[in-house]
Amino acid sequence: MSSVFVVLPLLVCLFWFVVFAVHYRRADGAKRILTLFFGVCSVLYLCHTLLYYIYGGEKLPAPLEGLWAACSLSVYPIYFLYICKLTARPLPPRKVLEVLAPGLLLALAILLWNNKTTDALRQAMTALQVLSVVVFGYGRLRAFDRKLSELYAETEDKNVMSVRILLLAVMMISLNSFVLNILGREAVFASEELITFAATPISALFLVLGFIGYKRSFRVEQFLADNPEETLPNAPAENSELGAKIETLMVTQAYYLRQNITLTEVAREVGSCRTYVSNYINKELHCSFSDYVNHLRIEHAKMVMLQHARHRSESKFSAIAQDVGFTNEQSFYRNFRRFTGTTPLAWLEKQRNELQSPND
Secondary structure, three states: OOOHHHHHHHHHHHHHHHHHHHHOOOOOOOOOOHHHHHHHHHHHHHHHHHHHHOOOOOOOOOOOOOHHHHHOOHHHHHHHHHHHOOOOOOOHHHHHHHHHHHHHHHHHHHHHOOHHHHHHHHHHHHEEEEHHHHHEEEEEEEEEEEEHHHHHHOOOOOOOOHHHHHHOOOOOOHHHHHHHHHHHHHHHHHOOOHHHHHHHHHHHHHHHHHHHHHHHOOOOOHHHHHOOOOOOOOOOOOOOHHHHHHHHHEEEHHHOOOOOEEEEHHHHOOOOOOHHHHHHHHHHOOOOHHHHHHHHHHHHHHHHHHHHHHOOOOOHHHHHHHOOOOOOOOHHHHHHHHHHHHHHOHHHHHHHHHHHHHHH
């Protein structure tokens, strides 16, 4: 049974590598980096499989040992490059080289002088890589989500929250691997329980990582197109002037009822720029652009639902969601719960109960 778990990470990584490779030409930059990531992981776990089946869990020949080390020390840097590309902050070629070079140089040292010192250096560098990817990668992902909430009204299909959560899982599983590295290959491959303990969470992580990366449809190129560089005009004399224009557009003219509106469109409509409009909403209204728009939509939805309650007519939440500007019912439900603390159905039932007279 343990042999099945040994090969499981290889099968998962190889599956995703093939999936991403098939769509490589049509893929965006982030998915192309994931193709490289799963390719390197496939080679890494192929070395693990050979170590178990062919070499009895002892030691790989020097060329394979160097290849294994090179892949092992490239996995986390490549994943960091993926995060950089995903968040519209790709590294220049020189920086890419600086990220990959230390691990590759150490892999070369392992190829030439494989001993306890190089093995200790590999473990230390791996720990440093994990810490760097989690700290700097998480910061980039969080900052990108803030940018999305400042630019788009709806961010459910655009945000990188799932990648942020996955990054924390990467850290936890890396701790698992670090403990197993301390125990040593021989001890791990000699124990069926340890093999299962090592392979199962790693395989699950790769399965989810590939699925999230594959299903992600929002391209960073779209974000860059919707968020071009801008030259700041003269600031309005008073914030109240800009605030009045925003309120007229958004509240009086109910601009929030339009689907897929962006900060760029609102700024253009009020004759200002994204920076000033965003600053006003953040500082004066104390919320993000996304929260501002969706709060207006939910308040409008509540009025529509209240009218239905008074007339005892049927409420189709999918139709209401579309009428108030949401692109899908899931986004409507999520925002309704967020701003009211309850579901649309529970809120509507409460209103109907309050409106019902004793004689009814």
